[in-house]
Amino acid sequence: MTLETATRPAPGAEPEPKARKPKRRSTTVQDTRVDRVFMAGVYVLLSTFLLIVLVPLVNIVASSFSSPAAVSGGRVFLWPVDFSLIGYEAVLTSDAILTGFGNSIFYAVVGTLVSLALTVMIAYPLSRAELVGRKVLIGGVLFTMLFSGGLIPTYMVVRALGLLDTRWAIILPAAIGAWQVLIAMTYFRTSIPGELYEAAQLDGASDLRYLWSVVLPLSKPLLAVIALMYGIGQWNSYFSALIYLRSEELYPLQLVLRNVLIVNNTGGTNLADQMAAEQLADLMKFSLIVVSTVPVLLVYPFVARHFTKGVMLGSVKG
């Protein structure tokens, strides 16, 4: 870095050559007035965007901690009005929601494990140049990104396999993502040094042994990224449940949410006081949104960094 040139004071400025510490943020030194106006614009733009993203989120959280009457009256903006936990009480005592929560945890955990295993099983062999038929197989995987079988033809396969209305219908049809295969393949090929393979071969390790004892331990960041992609994808999806499931006891949380929040089917509330019931239903929606998003947002700070990495992994063209 040529810090010397960058931080040299403009001619006419107070001369203090050697005593001055080299500034790290060298780019800000010579900002002209135009640049300063420009930077002000940048900060205004970003702050506006920040607020646009933040305000709805804060409004939802604030509403969820308010009283039913305040929510129904539309009196909550960014701070809870008549603080109460009634909404959360209602959510956490609803059987349908708790069942959905349990199911979603099952789908996310089992689905992620199945997906992760299958993705490694295809991505690793495809990362090995000596594999016969490698190009054809990669082409076969990538083609599924360009052209899909379509709703009904896939439905017919699931039906023919007898998976309709079973937990497997949620896990299997979306088990492998072509994108994740691509990311994993690129990672195996570029991030694991080839010398390790030669060394392992000299020690007489088989391919499986090498994969298990050398490649996978070195691929923890990759495994974290794709596990999170699959896990969050599974947690957030409702589509396969909507088309493949009939029994309510199998519904994942998102489908329960859709029925409660969007279709407005609160499940036959038989309360005498219709007004109070309606107000509670309004409030419950806000609390429900918070409760169902908390698991994702809890892992989010840890995840964000890995996801950023995942995007970059994927952007390495292979």
Added chain:
Amino acid sequence: MTAAAAPPRAALRERRRRTRRRNLRRHWQLYVLLVLPVAYFVVFHYIPMANNVIAFKDYNVVQGIWGSPWAGFDHFERFFANPVAWDLIRNTLMLSLYGFLAGFPVPIILALALNEVRARFFKRTVQMVTYAPHFISTVIVVSMLILIFSPRIGFMADVLGFFGMNANLLADPDAFRSVYVWSDVWQTAGYSAIIYMAALAGIDPSLYEAARLDGASRLRKIWHVDLPGIAPTVVVVMVLSVGNIMAVGFEKAFLLQNPLNLSTSEIIATYTYKIGLLNADFSLATAVGLFNSVINLILLLVVNQVAKRVTGNGLW
């Protein structure tokens, strides 16, 4: 000449066959690993593609996929004869074009702006907050929209009312596309900016040094260094999104639909779901879906080709 060349070539082929066999024997474990995933792709991707044949048949459950009588292009004709068809195609195209035009530039602007910011805390905060909506499910985003724009409860209804606009946005067919597109921007712009941030981080620092020595202003630096630096990434993202122009997701449109906004919110994907799974007209639904997929594939190929011609960058 050919007679002389033939034996070595045959020998070569023989040798290649032998190394290949040895390769199979030595690395059989790799092929065993492939069995389940390949079975997955065949069963859940390639058999469905083959099942598309029912678009050209009068499918019935009794005779099955291959036993049902052929119908030629009847189902396609039936679809296009229905005046609804053109509404569907128009709705699908309008929604995705609007989505593309609004959603494509925002992450780029966001990344360029973030790249100028030197205050680390501010930068980190903006990044953390704007990524977050990406991780929220479609069901939740739509629920939030419904609640926030609810004329009775939501604060946005008050805001719209203040500006003298129709407060009940979700029941308004004219507003459907804007609601859909801008909520998408709200949800994805921050996250989509990551890829551009990565590209910006990869630009050679000596270019900035040079620009500074030449006395370039920040705006000029963005124009002459940043933009050319991220151009290849921009092209790839653009090809991908144009290639998906007919593939508007079912999930969000379906959730945002209500009887009042159906005239603009009914798109090909939601229509396929309704005629296929709710009316059980498998052949017609498959025909419509196939039409959509084929158009989409053609678009992708054309756009990729054009991008390669014009900029030298493409997906493949």
